[in-house]
Amino acid sequence: MSEQTTTSQRRVVVVGAGMAGVQTAVALREQGFPGTVRVIGAEPHQPYDRPPLSKAVLLGKAEGSAFDVDFEALGIALDLGREVLGVRPADHELDTAAGPVPYDVLVVATGAEPIRLPGAEGVPGVHLLRTLDDAERLRPVLARQHDIVVVGAGWIGAEFATAAREAGCSVTVVEAGDRPLAGALPAEVAAPMAAWYADCGADLRTHARVARVEPGAVVLDDGSLLPADAVVVGIGARPATAWLAGSGVELGAHGEVVADDHLRTGVPDVYAVGDCASFPSARYGERLLVHHWDNALQGPRTVAADIVGEAPLVYDPVPYFWSEQFGRFVQYAGHHASADTTVWRGDPAGPAWTVCWLREGRLIALLAVGRPRDLAQGRRLIESGTRMDPALLEDPARPLKKATA
Known part of the structure; x- marks a missing residue:
């Protein structure tokens, strides 16, 4: 940023229009930031909240989950349906398909993207559940009470299975591990949750790996064939940071932006917040990468305070999340x-x-x-x-x- 740039002229550009990005923009205004604030989002929709996607939107109880934010009144510019392709920190510019975007301060809030099932891309009837468009494509599947195979017994798999059973679908959940939530909870804690699937009429199959997906069926590595009008993949997510390759912004082992305890990156004037960033926790003595809603809600206050120039806030939250299932x-x-x-x-x-x-x-x-x-x-x-x-x-x-x- 030029030394001649006044506070009122500073341009903050937030890449990502999910919870973390929107809350960063709102927090900047709440903390008195007088410069320009621009939020760039890859999706064309008004910024929306994600938790209702696996519940109300899927079941037709809501058309969307737009944030209750008056962006115009707050002086926050929305640039939607615009994909960011890269960043050139030395020039303080973003590269997008529609041309370069200059910034004085950049906030990376691009969240995470679902991991795709190898070999299943392009197969009819295979779905992910991350975006509003994903949920809207799945809603008629549930309405028609199809036979559904869910790949992955993690949080999103359990929530989707719950909604599908509520809609009257036949549901089989296949999990490569020996229990639900194998990557999130110890065996003795996750084991009791296996009974929840049967209680709601879903068939949970553990130690089950997908060999391939065919139109209308999932074939497991033991040769079992599961009828599937639709396949929903919930095998995890990874930080959406591929666009930062070659920028000098450090990425960690999981592809996440490596941020400090103020959520600054190692590149001047670049911050990272939400699902796409890890931070050092003094409380737990290790670096944490938290893919949950509350992290995307809390972190922006730290980022905004640092940008505004308030006393720096150390970001070391007690991670929190919830799930409604079965x-x-x-x-x-x-x-x-x-x-x-x-x-x-x-x-x-x-x-x-x-x-x-x-x-x-x-x-x-x-x-x-x-x-x-x-x-x-x-x-x-x-x-x-x-x-x-x-x-x-x-x-x-x-x-x-x-x-x-």
Whole structure:
């Protein structure tokens, strides 16, 4: 940025019109940024929220989920249906199909993109679920009560299977691992969730790898053939950062932008926020890459404060997410990887239970199924680093805040 550029003349360009991008633009205005703010989005739709896609939009209960933001009143320019192809930091310019876009400050908020099933591209009836267009293409599939095969028993697979069963579809979920959520939760925690599929009438097949997808069928590596009017792929997501190749912006092992604890990149005047960025967590002693809505909501405040020039905010949140699946409300807070103690509250065969993870006596993470009060209190206890009494924690009738050491 030129030394002659005044604060009121600074141009912030946000690439990505999802939650992280929109909230960054809004936070800049809320924190008094007087310059120009421009949000560039690859999709042509008005910016929208993603969680309703796997629920209300799929089931025809909502037409969309546009953010309740008056962009015009806030002086935020939207540049939609425009794909960014690259960035030249030395010139402070973005390259797009419609020509270059100059910036003084760039915020990378391009989120994540679903991993595609190898060999299935171009096969009729194969779907992803990430965008509004994806959800709208799947809605008539559910309405016609098709036989559906879901590949992947992660969060999105479970949520889609729930919606498909509610719509009356026959659903088979195939998972290469030995349990649902194999990459997200320890075996003893995820194992009870396998019964949820059968309870709602979905067929869960673990240790099941897809050999190929044919029109109207999925063939597993053991030779099994599963009828499939539609196939929905939910095998994970990766940061949408390919456009940054060669820019000098450092990318991590998962393709994410490597940001510092203020969400700055190593390139001057470039920030990264949301699903596409990792950050160092002093709380957990490792770098975190969080692909969840709350991270995209919280991070923008840190970015905006740094751009505006307020006292720098260190970004070290307690990660949080939730999932509605098979009639259950599942919430998770924290990061359990370094736990040395696991405490169960309630029977996992029942409708409501919680798992708490401790490290050196302090609560660092918890998973709450149908126990929102545990989650709310636990999140505060994680933030404060309070010591807990494992024996008291085991009593599900005792409030978490009264199970301290």
